[in-house]
Structures are given as structure tokens and as C-alpha cells.
Amino acid sequence: MSADVELDHMTIRFGEFTAVKDANLKIEDGEFFSFLGPSGCGKTTILRAISGFLEPTEGEVRIGGKNMKGIGPNKRPTALIFQNLALFPLMSVADNIAFGLEVRGVGKAERRKRADELLDLIALGDQGNKKVSELSGGQKQRVAIARALAVEPAVLLLDEPLSALDLKLRQHMRTELRAIQQRVGITFIYITHDQGEALTMSDRIAVMSQGIIQQVGTGTEVYENSQTAFVASFVGENNPFHGKVVGTEGSDALVDTAFGRLRGRNVRGMQPGQSAMLFVRPESMSFANGDAENVIESQVLHSEFEGSFFSVFLRGEGAKDIVMSMTNSGDLPQYQEGESARVAFKAERALVLPVGDVADE
Amino acid sequence: MRDFFQRNGAVISTYLLLAVFFWVVMMIVLPQAYMLNFSFRHDLLPNQIGGPKDVYTLSNYEYLLFGRPGDEELFNYLHLTVFLRTIIASIFVTLLDFALCYPIAYYIAQVAKGGYARSMILLLILPFWVNEILRAFAFRILFGTSGVINAFLQTMGILDEPIDFLRADVALYAGLSYAYILLMVFPLYNAIESLDHNQVEAARDLGSPWWRIHWRVVMPHAKPGIASGCTLVFMLSAGALAAPQILGGPSSLWFTQIIYQWFNTGGNWAQGSAYAIVLLLACLVFVLTVMKVFKVSLGEIAR
Numbered sequence: 001m002s003a004d005v006e007l008d009h010m011t012i013r014f015g016e017f018t019a020v021k022d023a024n025l026k027i028e029d030g031e032f033f034s035f036l037g038p039s040g041c042g043k044t045t046i047l048r049a050i051s052g053f054l055e056p057t058e059g060e061v062r063i064g065g066k067n068m069k070g071i072g073p074n075k076r077p078t079a080l081i082f083q084n085l086a087l088f089p090l091m092s093v094a095d096n097i098a099f100g101l102e103v104r105g106v107g108k109a110e111r112r113k114r115a116d117e118l119l120d121l122i123a124l125g126d127q128g129n130k131k132v133s134e135l136s137g138g139q140k141q142r143v144a145i146a147r148a149l150a151v152e153p154a155v156l157l158l159d160e161p162l163s164a165l166d167l168k169l170r171q172h173m174r175t176e177l178r179a180i181q182q183r184v185g186i187t188f189i190y191i192t193h194d195q196g197e198a199l200t201m202s203d204r205i206a207v208m209s210q211g212i213i214q215q216v217g218t219g220t221e222v223y224e225n226s227q228t229a230f231v232a233s234f235v236g237e238n239n240p241f242h243g244k245v246v247g248t249e250g251s252d253a254l255v256d257t258a259f260g261r262l263r264g265r266n267v268r269g270m271q272p273g274q275s276a277m278l279f280v281r282p283e284s285m286s287f288a289n290g291d292a293e294n295v296i297e298s299q300v301l302h303s304e305f306e307g308s309f310f311s312v313f314l315r316g317e318g319a320k321d322i323v324m325s326m327t328n329s330g331d332l333p334q335y336q337e338g339e340s341a342r343v344a345f346k347a348e349r350a351l352v353l354p355v356g357d358v359a360d361e
Numbered sequence: 362m363r364d365f366f367q368r369n370g371a372v373i374s375t376y377l378l379l380a381v382f383f384w385v386v387m388m389i390v391l392p393q394a395y396m397l398n399f400s401f402r403h404d405l406l407p408n409q410i411g412g413p414k415d416v417y418t419l420s421n422y423e424y425l426l427f428g429r430p431g432d433e434e435l436f437n438y439l440h441l442t443v444f445l446r447t448i449i450a451s452i453f454v455t456l457l458d459f460a461l462c463y464p465i466a467y468y469i470a471q472v473a474k475g476g477y478a479r480s481m482i483l484l485l486i487l488p489f490w491v492n493e494i495l496r497a498f499a500f501r502i503l504f505g506t507s508g509v510i511n512a513f514l515q516t517m518g519i520l521d522e523p524i525d526f527l528r529a530d531v532a533l534y535a536g537l538s539y540a541y542i543l544l545m546v547f548p549l550y551n552a553i554e555s556l557d558h559n560q561v562e563a564a565r566d567l568g569s570p571w572w573r574i575h576w577r578v579v580m581p582h583a584k585p586g587i588a589s590g591c592t593l594v595f596m597l598s599a600g601a602l603a604a605p606q607i608l609g610g611p612s613s614l615w616f617t618q619i620i621y622q623w624f625n626t627g628g629n630w631a632q633g634s635a636y637a638i639v640l641l642l643a644c645l646v647f648v649l650t651v652m653k654v655f656k657v658s659l660g661e662i663a664r
């Protein structure tokens with residue numbers, strides 16, 4: 001069965017409160033697709049609508065072209081991995097994995113065989129008879145995945161499955177999840193508030209804020225060509241400069257800011273006179289020599305050494321500092337705290353976007 | 362021990378120890394020991410006590426089994442039947458209560474939210490502010506031949522003749538089930554409430570129909586609560602006196618009524634004690650069986 005998932009102008013309300021507003025996108029068969037957004041933005045709500053635990057207030061969910069309205073979670077070709085995994089603590093590991101098969105009336109021997117195969121897939125081959133409580137966090141994680149895969153879903157839905165793990169394990173599981181997805185070849189819909197997870201694993205990402213899908217694209221697209229102030233500030237770090245568009249030149253726009261006239265790519269086609277925000281990423285800035293364009297004169301506040309790179313904080317507009325980062329290539333530039341500095345960036349590395357909410361750190 | 366004194370202070374520690382000692386000895390051990398002792402003695406006149414006839418005997422237990430020596434019947438069918446009927450009827454009442462309470466407890470614990478669940482619990486408790494005797498008589502009024510239910514069924518034209526619910530023991534079973542329903546609801550509610558609702562959803566998501574979710578996920582989790590509710594309801598039903606007295610049919614006795622007769626009208630405490638001990642043993646056997654079947658420990662039941 002083809003398992004593309006379409007959200008067709010889907011809106012979900014809880015009473016007066018709109019949790020998801022007009023979500024409209026298509027997830028392709030076999031894709032690793034992520035919903036990325038801060039906590040409370042409506043990610044779980046979307047996942048529950050896809051898995052069938054709640055019905056959209058407006059619009060529809062289609063899986064493989066078929067409208068899912070009125071089809072319960074036990075009848076959909078999806079399997080959900082819960083944020084807290086929700087393994088059955090009173091069943092053995094193998095029984096957990098085979099539960100979906102038991103439901104489908106598969107015989108005991110066949111169930112055990114399938115469970116063993118899946119245990120091999122998740123590299124827990126000989127642990128089928130253990131209790132769930134005897135497993136480590138990462139192992140439980142993998143059992144939850146195996147339990148969901150056992151029913152051979154066309155779509156696997158994952159609700160922040162790594163959030164309970166420690167950093168090292170989380171990074172390891174990223175690679176592992178991606179590998180499992182490529183092995184089984186089914187659609188994965190992944191939810192996270194961690195942009196690192198979304199960027200490393202996904203084919204495409206939908207960035208959400210307050211129930212609204214802000215942008216859908218590949219990791220590079222949402223990072224390099226952010227379309228809204230929220231996406232620019234939520235995905236990776238970014239320095240915003242408030243100002244007014246004073247002119248356009250080709251594909252660029254000129255913005256008058258507190259630091260003078262700055263130039264950036266006019267990706268949203270802004271017109272002179274409009275209020276705008278110009279975004280420059282920390283790694284796109286460098287200390288200026290000579291008279292480059294897009295120069296910002298400011299003052300060094302302090303710096304942080306992070307091993308592979310180096311962050312320098314400069315006095316920005318208002319309370320927010322300007323951050324620039326440089327890779328540690330051995331010869332770091334010399335400067336003093338409190339001394340004035342000139343930094344510059346290339347116009348093609350800056351984005352001019354309409355004013356909007358930015359993600360708070 | 363010294364820890365205990367240091368933690369609670371001398372006065373409170375002494376009080377706690379004495380209270381526990383008093384409870385265990387005066388309330389549990391001594392009365393039962395007396396009963397046990399009585400049950401192995403002859404029913405003697407005061408002037409025979411201490412005399413040559415004052416010896417231990419099994420005759421009280423033999424009487425329950427075989428009746429008086431020289432009776433034409435081989436066994437004491439009358440009392441044995443009452444005993445068995447009491448046990449079976451109590452099991453029936455227990456099962457009925459479980460069937461009634463499980464859906465309610467599940468609903469309050471997992472489906473209803475917040476204030477709604479609380480008002481449902483209040484509605485359950487409210488009738489129990491009325492005392493037991495009054496409630497039993499209220500049931501008599503409901504179930505009597507000229508009672509509310511018969512009157513209703515007759516006006517609706519469903520019945521021509523009133524049904525004698527009392528004679529058919531319907532009133533008794535209903536009254537007993539109703540009397541101990543809270544003792545089933547609350548252990549079930551407590552047990553089900555602690556189940557992570559995600560597990561129910563996970564089972565559903567894996568394709569499980571509702572009955573299998575209950576069979577494989579909810580009930581195994583609620584086992585200690587089920588065991589605790591069932592043992593409580595069983596023991597109290599088997600040991601009930603007021604409800605059978607008031608709601609029982611004229612020809613049907615409850616085992617406790619026979620015990621009561623031995624102690625009271627019969628004035629034969631020795632015989633009564635033996636009967637009471639047998640009932641106690643039956644209850645213990647029931648509890649142990651339930652624990653075995655449900656594979657729960659005493660600690661889990663008490664939780």
C-alpha cells in the first residue's frame with residue numbers, strides 16, 4: 001500500500017483554543033519527515049490526528065489517498081511510539097513486541113519467530129524473555145520501535161522518542177533510527193523540539209509555531225532559506241536586526257537598521273517602506289578588514305571557547321547580543337574585551353524577512 | 362527498635378506499640394483463640410464445668426457434617442446445604458459486584474476527567490450515609506410483592522401477577538451486592554487509576570479491540586485491586602447477617618443466621634463457635650485461592 005500522508009487544510013480546536021491551524025502538506029511514501037517546534041506548538045496534536053486518537057475539527061487526514069475520517073487508531077495503517085514509550089510492564093520483552101501479532105490472531109510459534117527476528121533487528125537478540133524493567137533506557141527505546149514495527153505499519157509515528165535519553169545515547173539513537181528507517185523503508189513521521197535531531201535525521205522538516213506550520217523543506221532549505229522570522233530564529237542560531245526596507249536591488253533588499261544600512265537577500269519580495277528583520281547567522285560573520293560592505297561597528301563584550309569553535313558576543317541593539325562564531329583553525333584573532341570591533345558579513349548570507357515573532361531561547 | 366524510639370519520641374512510640382499490641386492481642390488473637398477453644402468443648406451446664414465431662418471434643422464439627430448420632434440421614438444435609446449455598450451465593454454476589462463495578466471504576470479512573478469523576482464518586486458514596494438496616498428495609502419496599510418494582514411492572518402491563526422477589530432471593534442478592542459495592546469500586550478504582558493511559562492507547566494503536574485491552578493490559582495491572590475487592594466483598598457477604606435476615610426468603614437461611622441461632626436462641630456457644638470457625642476457614646481458603654489465582658501477595662492486596 002502506498003503510504004503518503006496528506007493533511008488537507010486540517011484545523012484542530014479544543015473548545016475555543018486552536019491547537020493546529022490549517023495544516024496543509026503532503027508527506028511522501030518512505031520519507032523521514034519531522035515536525036519541529038517548541039513545546040506546546042501542536043506537534044503531538046497533529047500526530048494524534050494522523051494516528052486516529054482525535055479527529056480534525058476541519059479538513060482531513062488522508063493516508064494512501066484514503067480519507068481517514070471515522071477510522072479508529074486500531075484500524076489505521078499507522079503505529080505510534082509514545083513519548084514515554086508506554087511498553088507493557090507486565091509482559092516480557094518478546095510478548096510486548098508480539099502484542100500486535102497476538103491481536104491479529106497469529107499463532108504462538110509464529111509470534112515468537114517474528115519477535116525473535118525483530119529482536120535481532122534491534123540488536124537485542126537474546127533478551128526476549130527479560131522483563132521490560134530490566135532493560136536500559138536505550139534498549140526500551142528499541143523495544144518500543146520493534147513493537148510498533150511488528151504490525152508492519154505503513155507509517156511509523158514517533159513522538160519525541162529520544163527526549164528521555166541522555167545526550168550520548170540520544171546522538172547514538174539518531175543514527176540508529178535513521179538506519180532502521182532505511183532498512184524497513186516505510187514512512188517515518190517524527191516529532192521533536194530538538195532542531196539537531198530534525199536536521200540530522202529528516203528528509204524534510206515542517207517547522208511549527210503556535211499551531212501554524214511555518215515552513216516545510218529539507219534541512220538545508222529551512223536553515224539557509226528560512227521564510228519567516230520564527231524559522232530563522234528557531235532553527236539554529238541567528239542574529240536579528242530590526243529596520244525598514246529602503247530599497248531593492250536585483251534579488252537583494254537594503255534595510256536601514258540601528259547599525260546603518262545593511263544588505264541581504266530579499267527572499268520574500270519585500271517592498272521599500274516595509275518593516276523588516278535582517279537575519280545573519282553567527283558563522284556568517286567575521287571581523288572586517290578594510291572597507292567591506294555590511295559592516296557593523298560594535299563592542300566586544302565577552303567570548304566563549306567551545307572547543308571546535310569560538311563564540312564572540314558583541315553589543316547588539318537593545319538587550320540582545322550579537323553572536324559571531326569562528327571555527328578553531330589554530331590562529332584566533334586577537335581582541336580585548338570592551339574594545340570596539342568591526343564585523344562584516346556577505347549580503348548573500350543574510351536574509352531579509354517580514355517582522356514576526358522570534359523564538360525565545 | 363531504638364531507631365523507632367528515636368524517630369517518634371518516647372511517648373508516641375510507647376503509645377504506638379501499646380496500641381498495636383492491644384489491637385493484635387485483644388481484637389484479633391484473644392477473641393479468636395477463645396472461639397477456637399469453645400469450638401472444641403461440650404456445651405455444658407455451669408455446674409459441670411471443670412467436672413469429668415469438661416474435655417476436648419470434635420463433636421461440634423461432627424455435628425455440622427453428620428448431624429446428631431443416630432439420625433436417619435447420613436449427613437447433616439440441612440446445615441451443609443445452607444453452608445454451601447452461602448458460599449456459592451457469596452461468590453455470585455462477588456462476581457456480580459465485580460461485573461458492575463469494573464466498568465464504573467474504569468470509567469471514573471481512566472475516561473472521566475477532574476470534577477466530573479469526583480461528582481461520580483460522591484454519587485456512589487451518598488447512599489451509604491443511610492445505615493445498613495434502613496437500606497435493607499428500603500430494598501424490601503422496592504422488591505416486595507406489593508413493592509415499587511412489581512407495581513411498576515404491573516401498571517406497565519408487563520406482569521399480570523406480582524413476582525415474589527423475596528422468595529426468589531433476588532432481593533437478597535441485590536441487597537448484598539448493593540451493600541458492599543463500594544468495597545469493590547474503590548480498590549478497583551485505585552488500581553486502575555494508576556495505569557498510564559498511554560498503555561491503553563498503545564494497545565489500541567496496535568490494533569487491539571477493547572475487550573483485549575482490558576484482558577491483557579488493564580486487568581493484569583488492576584490485579585491487586587481486583588483481588589482486594591473480591592476478597593472483601595466475599596468475606597463480608599458470607600458474614601452478613603442483617604441483609605439475609607431482612608431480605609432473605611422465608612425458607613432460605615444464610616449460614617450466619619444458623620450461627621446466630623446457636624449463640625442466641627440455641628444458647629450453645631460451643632456449637633456456634635465451631636460453625637463460626639468453619640465460616641472463617643472458608644473465607645481464608647477463598648482469600649488464599651484468589652491470591653493464588655491472581656498471583657498477588659498479601660502486601661499487594663493491602664495496598
Ligand SMILES: Nc1ncnc2c1ncn2[C@@H]1O[C@H](COP(=O)(O)OP(=O)(O)O)[C@@H](O)[C@H]1O
Nearest residue numbers: 014017019037038039040041042043044045046
Ligand atoms: N485534549 C486537549 N484539550 C485541551 N487542550 C489541549 C489538549 N491536547 C493538547 N492541548 C493543547 O494544545 C496545545 C498543543 O499541545 P501539543 O500538541 O501536545 O503540543 P506539543 O506536542 O507540540 O508540545 C497545548 O497548548 C495544549 O495545552
Ligand SMILES: [Mg+2]
Nearest residue numbers: 040043044159
Ligand atoms: Mg508533545
